[in-house]
Amino acid sequence: MRFVRVNGVVIHHEVRGTVGKPVLVFSNSLGTDFRIWDGVVARLEADYRIVLYDKRGHGLSEATPQPYALADHVDDLAALLDHLDITGATIIGLSVGGMIAQGLATWHPHRVSRLVLCDTAHKIGTDDLWNNRIEAVNTKGIAAISDGILERWFTPAFRSPDNADFIGYTAMLTRTTVDGYAGTGFALRDADLTETTATLKLPTLCIVGDHDGSTPPDLVRTLAGLIEGARFEIVKDAGHLPCIEQPEKTAALIADFLRSTAPDA
Ligand SMILES: O=C(O)CCC(=O)CC(=O)O
Numbered sequence: 350m351r352f353v354r355v356n357g358v359v360i361h362h363e364v365r366g367t368v369g370k371p372v373l374v375f376s377n378s379l380g381t382d383f384r385i386w387d388g389v390v391a392r393l394e395a396d397y398r399i400v401l402y403d404k405r406g407h408g409l410s411e412a413t414p415q416p417y418a419l420a421d422h423v424d425d426l427a428a429l430l431d432h433l434d435i436t437g438a439t440i441i442g443l444s445v446g447g448m449i450a451q452g453l454a455t456w457h458p459h460r461v462s463r464l465v466l467c468d469t470a471h472k473i474g475t476d477d478l479w480n481n482r483i484e485a486v487n488t489k490g491i492a493a494i495s496d497g498i499l500e501r502w503f504t505p506a507f508r509s510p511d512n513a514d515f516i517g518y519t520a521m522l523t524r525t526t527v528d529g530y531a532g533t534g535f536a537l538r539d540a541d542l543t544e545t546t547a548t549l550k551l552p553t554l555c556i557v558g559d560h561d562g563s564t565p566p567d568l569v570r571t572l573a574g575l576i577e578g579a580r581f582e583i584v585k586d587a588g589h590l591p592c593i594e595q596p597e598k599t600a601a602l603i604a605d606f607l608r609s610t611a612p613d614a
Pocket residue numbers: 377378379380443444445446473498501502537562563589
């Protein structure tokens with residue numbers, strides 16, 4: 350467990366994997382922390398150096414007062430990579446983590462060599478969607494809206510009270526700080542990366558669960574269409590978080606993309 354104050358906020362992070370290997374940096378979705386990647390990282394860490402972190406207000410990272418901008422999250426990650434002396438990494442981002450990855454590639458291009466964009470988009474949701482969600486979380490708490498969120502996150506088969514993983518990830522969501530969740534809601538409301546993402550020119554893989562209720566396959570296909578040469582893959586039997594529901598398939602897609610886009614491939 351490591352903590353560092355960068356860009357004015359304490360960020361919880363971990364570095365694993367194999368020293369000297371290419372670096373993969375993982376960025377998480379709204380209401381989650383870096384443990385969502387455990388099943389994927391376990392399949393990649395022999396061949397890569399792995400950086401995991403919790404964005405501000407999530408996991409064990411500090412919750413600064415809301416609102417946040419996407420640029421706050423991007424600058425936090427850039428400062429963390431600066432602290433770790435990392436450039437030219439592959440950034441693997443899920444949902445808002447995928448928007449952070451797109452922002453990092455745009456505003457700090459020397460930090461990024463490749464992108465894996467999971468269940469994300471250049472623009473997620475509408476002003477009304479985010480204003481309503483921010484208001485609900487601030488007045489009633491995350492638990493009050495968790496049923497709807499979990500329906501978008503997971504397939505019906507996963508959402509069984511007998512599934513210990515489902516109970517555990519529900520706790521991860523509801524224990525996220527209100528400032529972290531609502532603060533990042535403001536960032537999502539205000540971020541539209543359509544124009545900047547369309548200028549990106551780097552190897553990119555876009556992945557989406559076939560049952561994703563938050564960033565459905567057609568939206569992620571549109572994102573892939575913005576980035577020249579981007580690959581698009583659908584993970585079967587997964588909702589918004591294929592890294593949790595289908596870690597083996599998700600890791601296999603990422604590993605194949607990394608192998609085929611390696612400098613010596
Ligand atoms: O998951 C994210 O990072 C943003 C998209 C979202 O709001 C997921 C959900 O529907 O709850």
